[in-house]
Amino acid sequence: MPQLPPDYPGRFELADEVHARPPEPLELPSRATYVAVMVDPVDRESERAHVVRLFEAFGVEPPDAGLTQFSASLGELRIKWERHGEFSGYVFLLPGLSPTPFTEPATTRLPAGWLETIPGQTIVAAHAKLVAGAEAVPDPQALSDHFAGNIVVGSSIGEGAGYAFTDFKIHADGCARFVLMDRGLTPRQAGRMLQRLLEIEAYRMLALLALPMAREQLPRIVQIERSLETLTGAIAHEGADEERLLQELTRTAAQIEHELTATQYRFGATRAYAELVRTRIAELREVRIPGTQTIEEFMARRFTPAVATCNTVSQRLHELADRVAQASGLLATRVGIAREKQNQALLASMNRRAQLQLRLQKAVEGLSMAAIVYYAAGLVGYVVKGGKAAGLPLDAELIVGLSIPVLAGVAYLVLRRARRHLASSERDS
Template identity: 60%
Template sequence: MRLLPADLPERGALALEVHARPSEPLAAPGRGSYVAVLVDADERDRELAHLARLCRQHGQPAPAADAVHWSGAIGALRVKWERHGEFSSYTLLMPAKAGEPFADTAAERLPPGWLSAVPGLTVYAGHAELLSPDDGHAVGDLLRASFGTSTVVGSAVGDGAGLAYSDFLTHPDGFGRFVLIDQGFTPLVAGRMLQRLFEIEAYRMMALLAFPVARRLSPRLLAIERSLAALADSIAAGSAREPSHDEELLQELTRLAAEIESGLAASQFRFGACRAYAALVRTRIGELRERRLTGLQTLDEFMGRRFTPAVATCATVSQRMHDLSERVAQASHLLSTRVDIVREQQNLALLASMDRRAKLQLRLQQTVEGLSVAAIVYYMAGVVGYIAKGGRSLGLRLDVDLVVGMAVPVLGLLALRAVRRARHRASEQDAH
């Protein structure tokens, strides 16, 4: 008997998500290589097909069509592929024998040409040597053999269970280098520590993709800020200017707003990704649990001096763009309000002028109505006179002049009433 309600459709996948993409174990001495490749969305299928061909060549099951990670054995190599949001990573691990560091890397054990044919663009590539203190390497000689005369950054990691070193440079073969000395790691912890070191560099490079964008935008933002300052001065001094000048200022503000919004649309994804990747870098460094080694910068200090300022620059440029957008919007609103006020004043003046014209038309109409009444009375009086003359011709004793004179006031009243009724009906029709 089931004790629970029906499962959420995604319950199983969500529960397993925290167990996904486990680190591969590696015992000392061992070697690893890591490649992070920026892959476009339309190349994802080709990427899977390329990996599937490698699996088939070595008798391994190919990843599923919707897979986002895969691991398996390719000869002596343990290969792990992971698909991230924007890039894919390939981790290659193998046991090794004591010898010259970085002389025989894990990446070289792949079939010739397979790695260079991976779809996408390389973001980061690195080699790592996992050594045991019993290998007989003096640390100084090991660092000189691995990094030459470069400045080395290093620390005790895993609360002292190992030592990690790197120069964070790209060497002639296109790979960076890490040296990890095992002082008490288990194979699983060693593999996890190596994965963290690789991911620090991969995420650092992905975060810094926003840095060229910030550099490109900075001069244009400075020009926009100066233009906006000049426009603000013009707006402040514009009370005595012609209204047409405000229209020109509003058009220029609209142009600046469109330019800023275009820059925001083109850059905000990259700046948002920079913040996310930088947070992952800080998380991975924290997971190393570093301790200082005498005379060396820790990885945290190195990133704090070199990486953090670049991320801060990207954040500053992003914030400047948002601030500029708000300032342009405020200036546009202020100028639009002033233009609206000017237009309202013009409309009021126009309405007042129309009111004066209406009054003049009314007076003219009243004058015309008076003339109309006089004309009507005149013609009607003539008609009455003709009627009186006709009656006198019939033998009636009528004084024509007297009849016409007495009819004039009556005709005037009747004409005036008729004109007023006609005007009243016209007003009622206009009201409806």
Template identity: 40%
Template sequence: MALGAADIGIGEGRALAAHPLRASVLAELHARPFFPAVTPRRFLHVAFLTDPTNAQAARIGVEAFCAARGLAPPVPGAKHHRVELGGATLRWESHAEFSTYTWDFPSAETPPGELPFHPPASSFTGALAEIPQPGLLLVAVDLHLVADTAEDFQLNALFDRASLARADVNDGAGEIATDFKPDPAGFVRILVRDRGLGPEAAGALVQRVLEIETYRLLALLGLPEAQRLAPEIARIEAQLARLTGAMRQSEGLAANNRMLDELVALSAELEADATASLFRFGASRAYQEIVRLRLATIREQAVPGFPTWQQFLDRRMAPAMRTCVTVEERQANISAKLARAADLLRTRVDVEVEQQNRDLLASMNERTRLQLRLQRTVEGLSVAAISYYVASLVHLLAEGIHEGGVDAHLGFTLDAGFVTALAVPVAVLMVWWMVRRIRRAHEDHD
């Protein structure tokens, strides 16, 4: 028997509590969709480096652009926006450290015998300048999507033959070509030939090609940083070699402490550079991986006599990426060596300090032993002096009794010398016993 919703208790009730990040995570999969592109089309794509403050300025600029034309602005929190302007389209995207603007213009069929990319990209700079520039320009691409009518001699007229990279893509449904060099207006020209791609496939291919060029340049930002750090790393390596060589011959706590201070200063300098370049090198690796994935997605096939984009970038871009990786690895290796050298030198300093402490304790023990002997000597002298003082008092007392005739009244004669002689050992014993008792009391207190 079939059960209905009412039979199992399903109905109106309390809404399920959603994770606060659920909406943004779901939206991320659809943040940058592909848009159909009908051949022929022309795309002007620019990317500006932005920090978090400039990223907000980029959004404000797009909002002002839309408001001035009565168009819908980006929704709050959106990272991309697309507006229609007659036959043209503007697409804005905000990324972690850059913002992109892609103008999509309709284009007439290229007549036989004429070259694409006419008029030049410089004639469109007025449209590009309508939105305030949010940062420094890094990427500028002029992409022309044309039907497959251009001949190879036209490609040689458009591009530098020595740097021309061509490939059939999407299982032969299209072809891409570029020399990765800027034209007089500063735009890198990319030609995409449509051999039956269809609007959806053409739009996806155009976006992936634009992303390859964008992320290629972003990945290469790590190279200037690596070139800047290389001389500093070489200098630190040389100083480390000098210090480790001097460690074998150094003697004395002062010399070791001085070398330890130099090692710590070198380590701090290296760590400061490594921390400053950490994001740049990590971003370069991530961007390079995106380029690799995009190239794999378009499924390149070689055109005889020309390198594919993958082959061209492997030959020209891969050495730069290896330089970044090498510099990063050198930083890590030198940091570990500096730490080991500092540990060795710190161990030597600790041993020397312990030896000094041992010598100091031995000297203190010797001084204590001498002080104890002196104290005992003083105690002996003190016993003698106090006993002499007590005996003198007894002697004076006996003489006074005798001279005063007190002993005559008592019926005996008091000899002061004899009394003093008897008092001496008693006084000595009593004083010695008192001094010993006082010393023991002090020892028990300590």
């Protein structure tokens, strides 16, 4: 055997993914019960413990810990368990049929009290049975006793290898009902068809979990749209209080973001489950029975519009968020322009004040130079007078008068040099 490079982490798990959740083969005749429960993550351990108790009651070795799916025989009863992202599914299979339709389901073989104490909340429960099909096309009216007189939905499936019927209603026992008729189905094929029917029911219910949320959101969306219309109308008028409008838009944006956060997981799940429903229906390969709605037609009549409602509400919330962002951007631009004008006016005012200060500074410098010359001339006078008192032949008034221009020139040069040094320091900084 040739040696291979080291395996990529998870290589075998990824390769086995396409083999996950295989259908259970069905022998003719058979009956099945499917129960799907919504399970909180904190209840996962108690869920496994509950399954272990069932195996112990039948004296069968429980499945290994950590498994997300398994199937096992509990005497004549067969159980299949699957853990999904937010729910768990239980399928109970039993050979043979009850004396009257759906009166003795496979769950009657479970220990008393075990089924109702499964951790979680029931989202789907359904009974199904596999029976032999006649050569002639079955009359849906003849199946009315199976569905309490309700309108029957069904078709030929598997390119004529069988028939599938249901009414998509929850009956008095809390379960939906499916009848699968064999006209050449292999045990594996019968198991696949039953699995698809049960998955259609499960994913249909899970997809519609967002519908009450969507209906609750519609009035809020209308209210937000009206509020946004009023705000955008106010933005279009000059002289509006931009600061107040910006605060209102911020509050509206926060409200929309809250609604998006609260709903988008459920709406995203609806899109995913609805696609699974469409896929499973396509895998049935239905052929119409004259006078009877196919499963695909039935779903298109009510299920598809319900999913469209959820998608529309989700899309409207996203569009509202975009519109609020655009309005906020426009208003922020207006506020920015107004502030820019205020800043320009303030800078112009500061420039005028600076010019006045410069003029005042020049005036003060002129006065300062006069004062300096005056005091310097006084000092020169004192020096000359001192020399005259010492006997030097000096004319104090003449010398002081001649020193004044010289002192003024020196003071001017000193002040000029000081201004240049200050200007150079400001440019360097």
